[in-house]
Amino acid sequence: MTSATHIPAPAPFLLTLWRDSNIIEKAAALVGLALVFMALLAPLIAPTDPLAQSLISRLRPPLGFERYKDGFYLGTDELGRDVLSRSLYGLHLTLGLALAGATIGLLIGGTLGLIAGLRGGWVEDAIMAAVDLQIAVPFTLLALLILALFGSSLTVMICVLGIAGWEQYARIVRAEVRRINELPFIEAARASGGGQRYIALTHVLPNIVSPLVVQFTLSLSNIVILESTLSFLGLGVQPPTATLGSMVGYGRDYMPTAPWIVIAPAVLIILVTFSVQILGDWLRDRADVRLRDR
Amino acid sequence: MTAYILRTLLKMVLTLFAIITLVFFATRMSGSPLDTALGDGLTEEDRVLMIEYFGLDRSLWYQYLAYLRGILEGNFGLSFIERRPVADIVLERIWPTLQLLGSALALTLVVSVPLGGVAALWRDSWIGSAVMGLAFIGYAVPNFVIATFMVLVFAFSLNWLPVVGNGTPWHFIMPTIAMSGVLIAALTRFTRNAMLDVLGQDFMRTARAKGLPEPVVILKHGLRNASVTVLSVLGMQIAGMAAAGNVVIEAIFSWPGIGELLVSAAIMRDYPVLQFGVISVAFAVVVINALTDIAYVVADPRIRMAKG
Numbered sequence: 001m002t003s004a005t006h007i008p009a010p011a012p013f014l015l016t017l018w019r020d021s022n023i024i025e026k027a028a029a030l031v032g033l034a035l036v037f038m039a040l041l042a043p044l045i046a047p048t049d050p051l052a053q054s055l056i057s058r059l060r061p062p063l064g065f066e067r068y069k070d071g072f073y074l075g076t077d078e079l080g081r082d083v084l085s086r087s088l089y090g091l092h093l094t095l096g097l098a099l100a101g102a103t104i105g106l107l108i109g110g111t112l113g114l115i116a117g118l119r120g121g122w123v124e125d126a127i128m129a130a131v132d133l134q135i136a137v138p139f140t141l142l143a144l145l146i147l148a149l150f151g152s153s154l155t156v157m158i159c160v161l162g163i164a165g166w167e168q169y170a171r172i173v174r175a176e177v178r179r180i181n182e183l184p185f186i187e188a189a190r191a192s193g194g195g196q197r198y199i200a201l202t203h204v205l206p207n208i209v210s211p212l213v214v215q216f217t218l219s220l221s222n223i224v225i226l227e228s229t230l231s232f233l234g235l236g237v238q239p240p241t242a243t244l245g246s247m248v249g250y251g252r253d254y255m256p257t258a259p260w261i262v263i264a265p266a267v268l269i270i271l272v273t274f275s276v277q278i279l280g281d282w283l284r285d286r287a288d289v290r291l292r293d294r
Numbered sequence: 295m296t297a298y299i300l301r302t303l304l305k306m307v308l309t310l311f312a313i314i315t316l317v318f319f320a321t322r323m324s325g326s327p328l329d330t331a332l333g334d335g336l337t338e339e340d341r342v343l344m345i346e347y348f349g350l351d352r353s354l355w356y357q358y359l360a361y362l363r364g365i366l367e368g369n370f371g372l373s374f375i376e377r378r379p380v381a382d383i384v385l386e387r388i389w390p391t392l393q394l395l396g397s398a399l400a401l402t403l404v405v406s407v408p409l410g411g412v413a414a415l416w417r418d419s420w421i422g423s424a425v426m427g428l429a430f431i432g433y434a435v436p437n438f439v440i441a442t443f444m445v446l447v448f449a450f451s452l453n454w455l456p457v458v459g460n461g462t463p464w465h466f467i468m469p470t471i472a473m474s475g476v477l478i479a480a481l482t483r484f485t486r487n488a489m490l491d492v493l494g495q496d497f498m499r500t501a502r503a504k505g506l507p508e509p510v511v512i513l514k515h516g517l518r519n520a521s522v523t524v525l526s527v528l529g530m531q532i533a534g535m536a537a538a539g540n541v542v543i544e545a546i547f548s549w550p551g552i553g554e555l556l557v558s559a560a561i562m563r564d565y566p567v568l569q570f571g572v573i574s575v576a577f578a579v580v581v582i583n584a585l586t587d588i589a590y591v592v593a594d595p596r597i598r599m600a601k602g
Contacts, residue, residue: 132305133312136580140538141556141572142320148560148568149321225436229542232438233557248442255442256450263446266439273434 021282028278031271035091042092046085047071051240054080059258075260077251087264090244094272097154097243098223101161102216105223108162109169110212116170117177118200127170134167143226147235157227157236164226165219172215176208218280221273228269244269299588306584313576317569318361322354371566380570384552390460391551394544395536397466398473402532406478407524410485411517414493417486425482432479437539441472441546458548465547473543477532481524484531488523492516522594529586533579 018026038045054076061068062075062083069076074084116127143160150156180186181204189199228245230236237243239250244265251261345351352360364370370381413425448455448468456465492498493516501511544553552571559567 129312133309133316136309136534136583137313137576138534138538138579140541141575142316144541144556144560145317145320145568145572148563148565149323221434229436229438233542233545233561235557235560245438248438252442252445255446259446259450262442266442269439270435273436277430277434 020286025278025282028275028282032275032279035268035272035275036095038088039092039095042088046082046088047073048082048085050081050085050089050242052081056080059254059261061258062260074264075258077258077261078254083261083264086242086247087244087268090242090247090265091268091272093237093241094224094227094243094245094269097157097161097227097237098220100158101164101223101227102220104158104162105165105219106169106212106216109166110173112166113170113173114177114200114204117174117181118196118204124174128174131167131170139164140226140229143230144235147230152235152238154237154241157230160230161223161227164223168215168219169212172211173208176211177204180204180207214280214284217276217283221276221280224269224272224276244272295591298591302584302587306580309580310577313580314362314365314573315358317573318358319354321565321569322357370570373564373567375562375564375567380567383567384555384571384574387550387552387555390549391540391544391553393460394466394469394473394549394551395540397470398477398536398539399528399532401470401474402477402481403528405474406481407485407517407521409478410482410524411489411512411520413482413486414489415512417490426486429479429482432475432482435475437472437475438542438546440475441468441543444468444472445546460547460549460551469543469547469549472546473536473539476539477535480535481527481532484527485520485524488520488527489516491523492520495519522590526586526590529582529589533582533586537575537579 018029021029048071057069057072057076058080059078060072060076060080063073065075072082072084074082074087077083077086112127112130116124143164146160147156177200186199186203189203194203227236227243228248231243231245232249234246234249236246239246242250247265248262248269251258251265254261368381370379372378373380373383376383409425409428413422413429416422445457445468449457455468456462457468459465498511498515501515502508506515540551541553541556543549544551545557548554552575556568556571556575559565559571
């Protein structure tokens, strides 16, 4: 037995998942796919340049309302920019940032968890103390501090989102590593002379993939919420670049007269968090029984 | 048990110390705080004065020790913008924040304990699913989106509720609801799980067997036993969530509390205020966590025995 992975081949696996999901989960999967495509294809399908201003067509309402201006299906904002195009680009950036953040969190937390689980001793104690600290302090506060100190740029934002959820991965990986380390096949690998790093990468890692995938999906929704909250407060990516959160934030000033500027991105945020969260719960229930009710 | 309490308190002190250290070095890592905070708006004279006042020409370790000493002496620094002690600024903000937190926590308890109980009792019927669906919505919709839609409907469309400030009881309605959303979702789930645990216990069967009416069994034996878990969750998890939510909600509704102070300090880069604000909120959360942990152990004889 060279590889100990128990994950079935991708196509039938996805097919099975689809078959035993209920109508809400199917809808979430479809909405999620649609959102991903919209985000990926934003540069191609956006009707106009998201930054193109047009002062004569400021604050125009969406299709079907009085004063609608042809071509701006979801209306325009205070600078005459197309709300639909901006929302698509905002979605693009929001999902991109969330993916980048979750990936960094996975890499940091996964590595630290792996080290803690395999090394043990004071290294493990130190890493777990850091995990406890991260859990104890509400992260939004630290994020405020970091963004104020290092400025609000894309890079800083990605770093903030990256360190937002690492402790979850570290906990999961450490617990799994310790569990797996006791199993006979690891003992066998060690007995046949496998080194620490070799065992970690070829035997331990493949066996903790499924809890990590579940945690990754669940954390995406939290990261989207964190990013859009910070951007909403004006501490995220700076204008004219917009994420969904900052569109809601800056659009608030025009809410009494032009609510569509806020409604479009806000609805997209809800769709993103809903579909991601439903998919995460669904994956958790199907793929890994041990993570249930968390 | 004394050993456990001492260990919890020691851990609390270490955590507080780590937070101060973390915040201090994060602040200094970004370069000279004067440049980040004030930038060009500083004359050469002021600059020299401030460098001297904050000890910025000394080594980092010296500054760190000086900062620790300042904290022990109750000197937390001066605001860059308002030029007065940050402790005064933060203190003025505590009462409005406590009012908002209090009303949000009250609403959370009043709504989620019955909801969680209902979801546990009718777990297999549509009622249970409906409650958990509601809880799911509370989890998935960010609080600022709830707040924005409420403002849109109740303030701008219907003109029923005020948006800015904390002047009248009417001002409490929207911030309280927006803040409670995610807390209610979380506490409902926890209450449901705690109730489910209790409902499966032997003493529930005993209570029924000795002929007690069902409402008494559920309320007196069920809910009362579940409430220990619920209260501990309130202290352990909800405290942190409330602190985070408070920041956003206060900023949206211009609530004159600590959350609003932190956001405006972050935007204006008034780092002494931000530093002290973050430290004090984190302190509050950590202390509440530790006290809840201890209270939980003291209240529940089973855990008291297990933890020595």
